[in-house]
Amino acid sequence: NFMLTQPHSVSESPGKTVTISCTRSSGSIASNYVQWYQQRPGSSPTTVIYEDNQRPSGVPDRFSGSIDSSSNSASLTISGLKTEDEADYYCQSYDSSNWVFGGGTKLTVL
Amino acid sequence: QITLKESGPTLVKPTQTLTLTCTFSGFSLSTSGVGVGWIRQPPGKALEWLALIYWNDDKRYSPSLKSRLTITKDTSKNQVVLTMTNMDPVDTATYYCAHTRYYGSEFDYWGQGTLVTVSS
Numbered sequence: 271n272f273m274l275t276q277p278h279s280v281s282e283s284p285g286k287t288v289t290i291s292c293t294r295s296s297g298s299i300a301s302n303y304v305q306w307y308q309q310r311p312g313s314s315p316t317t318v319i320y321e322d323n324q325r326p327s328g329v330p331d332r333f334s335g336s337i338d339s340s341s342n343s344a345s346l347t348i349s350g351l352k353t354e355d356e357a358d359y360y361c362q363s364y365d366s367s368n369w370v371f372g373g374g375t376k377l378t379v380l
Numbered sequence: 381q382i383t384l385k386e387s388g389p390t391l392v393k394p395t396q397t398l399t400l401t402c403t404f405s406g407f408s409l410s411t412s413g414v415g416v417g418w419i420r421q422p423p424g425k426a427l428e429w430l431a432l433i434y435w436n437d438d439k440r441y442s443p444s445l446k447s448r449l450t451i452t453k454d455t456s457k458n459q460v461v462l463t464m465t466n467m468d469p470v471d472t473a474t475y476y477c478a479h480t481r482y483y484g485s486e487f488d489y490w491g492q493g494t495l496v497t498v499s500s
Binding site: 271302303305307309314315316317320321326360362364367368369370371372373374 | 417419426428429432440442476484485486487488490491492493
């Protein structure tokens with residue numbers, strides 16, 4: 271079994287860029303796709319990135335995803351921050367028999 | 381348009397068995413690749429994957445909860461049922477069901493979630 275570790279919280283000002291990391295504890299980050307979900311208070315999660323770096327239709331191109339094999343981690347980058355981006359963000363991946371979510375990162379846009 | 385909705389008891393007693401139903405529309409669980417998963421979220425805490433069932437009846441369970449979980453599907457009724465035995469107060473959470481397009485793909489459509497409280 272593996273774990274995905276995210277920072278508990280990040281904060282940044284409107285208009286700036288923020289990056290949230292997601293580190294895989296065992297197994298290669300590149301071996302299985304990573305997805306990113308946004309969850310606003312009281313709402314169900316929605317996908318902002320799938321298959322490492324793909325954006326669903328309707329998600330602005332301010333959101334981007336990447337993976338880095340050297341650090342065995344994935345990253346979600348949000349540029350041109352808006353107050354509406356304030357939410358919890360979760361990474362998620364899987365292996366042959368286990369789907370895993372990261373612990374979530376609370377993004378504050380202040 | 382894909383929609384999913386969870387239903388079941390809002391309150392269960394410790395040691396009881398929880399049965400949740402996910403009723404969906406806009407897709408068929410007989411379509412190749414398609415799956416429905418269950419994910420839960422304790423109040424103020426992170427998402428936790430529980431189980432998945434695919435179109436071909438392939439079933440996957442969280443290793444830590446496998447002994448307590450059973451997932452089944454009724455394709456004709458467009459429903460997926462999750463049972464969890466021996467409920468404990470730590471199982472208090474919002475339980476979500478979600479659609480996935482193929483093995484390993486993202487959960488692209490989620491239900492609204494249902495809060496289950498475990499208390500005597």
